Amino acid sequence: MSLAQRAQASGSVLLEQRVAPPDLARLKSDVQRFVSVGDIAAMMSRQPRRARSELLGACRQAFQLPMWRAVPEGRLEELSASLVDEVFGFGPLEPLLADPTVTEIMVNGPQSVFFERGGCLQPSEQVFSGQGQLRALIDRVLGPLGRRVDESSPMVNARMPEGHRVNVVMPPLAPEGPIVTIRKFAERVMTLEDMVASGSLDNELRQFLEWAVRARKNVVVAGGTGSGKTTLLNALSCCIPEGERIVTIEDTAELRFLEHPHVVRLEARPRNAEGVGEVTIRDLVINALRMRPDRIVVGECRGAEAVDMLTAMNTGHDGSLTTLHANSPADILPRVVTMVRYGVDLPVDVIEANAASAFDVVVQTTRSLDGSRYVTCVAEFERAAHGGGCGVHVLFERTSPGLAGMWKALPRWIDDVPELCGIPTEEVKTWEHRLHGAA
Known part of the structure; x- marks a missing residue:
């Protein structure tokens, strides 16, 4: 050459x-x-x-x-x-945000991105080029929301315009780099019928929960993180008659009402960079009582607002709905006692008695190992005949997503459903016969 x-x-x-x-x-x-x-x-x-x-x-x-x-x-x-x-947009996260089957996105640093699909975690091929690109994304998300995150305020929880919830943790709390978690919410609200189709509950339980809402029973949805509490709460809220005024109270607005004509949404506000301006869930619950609500829906009780929630449920605001973290219906009472004591020092038996009187229906949700979410238990509380305290009366139980649930008892108010809901007595009797046939 x-x-x-x-x-x-x-x-x-x-x-x-x-x-x-x-x-x-x-x-x-x-x-x-x-x-x-x-x-x-x-x-x-x-x-x-x-x-x-x-x-x-x-x-x-x-x-x-x-x-x-x-x-x-x-x-x-x-x-x-x-x-x-x-x-x-959101750089490497854009395809994940556009994918309707992805429900949660977790960024554990520039080179580590995971997402949840069908309740299961999967690694993503989409990664960031470096800390600079990830930090630019965080600033672009938080900037329009009027929020900031830095060393002096290294944690932030916010709601994106699309309704998605975003949580950011920065160094020094996250020594290996910024951590971003985005929980997505579908444009279409899941109804109880959709939950039946997905296997989360059966038709008999769907009918029972719909009657509980229409009969203005106070319903508590309990479960762990990611067990489907908010999804079920939203589905139950869709059963509220259109002629009623709903006031929703949330830490970060997640509940959606696309068809109900009269919904007032309240969202808590954290303190600003100067440490002032905070409006808590408890402040909003107290204020909601002055807004002529027919129904109060609290996205999640997690602190002293439990005092005011119990007060509302026990003083004429029937039909209220809320969620809380608990592993079983039996764990709800100790959890409520702890939350109430954040706000006021009352004897345990008094708090338990108030909770038993306020909570008409308790629905327990869980997420199985394969990612499916379903209702595991429905119960009501029973006050002790003599002395303080109360017990748990299990109505429905389901031990596995692959097995059918079993009805163990009927609620005390089932005979009042025709009058409370305006439905024929034969409809309730037919429902009861179906339960006996399933058993």
């Missing part, structure tokens, strides 16, 4: 090495020659169409540079779409 041929070959190799490396970082650098990416991102809130058009135009200009001419057309489209996602 001649010297000229060797030089030409060497140049070809250098050209190939030069063409091969172009990636998203290189595209961003080249695009900056023609337009400021920062200015484009700022323009997005005012003129979204123009911002996208200018960024894509800058990408086309960048692709005319010699380095990009040998890159396949499909790869160019992929890179320009990735840049648009990074500037206007």
